[in-house]
Amino acid sequence: MRKLLTILGLGFALPVLADNLPLPSGTPASYKSECGSCHLPYPPALLAADHWRRIMSQLGDHFGSDATLDARQLQEIRTFLENAAGRPERLxxxxxxxxxxxTQRFIRKHREVPARFWSDPRVKSAANCEACHRGAATGNFGEHDIAIRELRR
Ligand code: HEC
Ligand code: HEC
Known part of the structure; x- marks a missing residue:
């Protein structure tokens, strides 16, 4: 972990802070209410437009859940996600x-997180970002806001 933090300490040269991903200011309320009811309303930049398109076309069987929307919200959220999506070559x-x-980017960023944290019953799933990232709800995925210390107990 120290090695990881050292590497991240050199991140000052990055044009944007990779760890600060608040929802964009134009985020429709429906995204938070509909796509944030079962899990975090994920930062749109963490998937590419084509990924979001595929997710939004399969909401009837969404990872085993029914996440269908009415036509207006479907259109609104799909447009938002595709416009705010991340660059495919980075992800x-x-x-x-x-x-x-x-995503290859996520796997790379989490390479040094020990396996026992992923399988911890308080984490359950890698999709459960806020189990480790205490600031996930406000888009803070920075190294100083990780609950690993708590998880170690
Ligand atoms: C009825 C509950 C429910 C709703 C509503 C819902 N989801 Fe999900 N979503 C899930 C479940 C369950 C998973 C799988 C979680 C896991 O693997 O632990 C998931 C996973 C995801 C993932 C993958 C997370 C990962 O592993 O990286 C994305 C992306 C996602 N949802 C986007 C959305 C979007 C966009 C919407 C709104 C259109 C939405 N979800 C609405 C239940 C829901
Ligand atoms: C098991 C704990 C755990 C889970 C679950 C987890 N992360 Fe992380 N994540 C970490 C650790 C530890 C780091 C490394 C510390 C760092 O890079 O700041 C990290 C790093 C990151 C980074 C890189 C931050 C940077 O500075 O570049 C992002 C972005 C991120 N996580 C997003 C997510 C998202 C989104 C989810 C859910 C889909 C998630 N994480 C789930 C533990 C976790």
């Missing part, structure tokens, strides 16, 4: 169905 492949937690 890499995302699996099928696409998952943030399966």
């Amino acid at each position: 890499g492949s995302a699996g099928d169905p696409p998952r943030i937690s399966q």
Whole structure:
């Protein structure tokens, strides 16, 4: 972990802070209410437009859940996600169905997180960002706001 933090300490050269991902100011309220009811309303930049398109076309069977929307909200959220999506060349492949937690970028960023944290009953799933990132709800995924210390107990 110290090595990881050292590497991240050199991140000052990055044009944007990779760890600060608040929802964009134009986020429709429906995104937070509909796509934030079962889990975090994920930062749209963590999947590419094509990934979001695939997710939004399969909401009837959404990871085993029914997440269908009415036509107006479907259109509104899909447009928002595609416009705010991340660059595909930065994210890499995302699996099928696409998952943030399966993108090559996510895997690279989490490479040094020990396996026992992923399997901890308080974490359960890599999709459960806020189990580790205490500031996830406000878009803070920075190294100083990780609950690993708590998880170690
Ligand atoms: C009825 C509950 C429910 C609703 C509503 C819902 N989801 Fe999900 N979503 C899930 C479940 C369950 C998973 C799988 C979680 C896991 O693997 O632990 C999931 C996973 C995801 C993932 C993949 C997370 C990862 O592993 O990276 C994305 C992206 C996602 N949802 C986007 C959305 C979007 C966009 C909407 C709104 C259109 C939405 N979800 C609405 C239940 C829901
Ligand atoms: C098991 C704990 C755990 C879970 C669950 C988890 N993360 Fe992380 N994440 C970490 C750790 C530890 C780091 C490394 C510390 C760092 O990079 O700041 C990290 C790093 C990151 C970074 C890089 C931050 C940077 O400075 O570049 C992002 C972005 C991120 N996580 C997003 C997410 C998202 C989104 C989810 C849910 C889909 C998630 N994480 C789930 C533990 C976790």
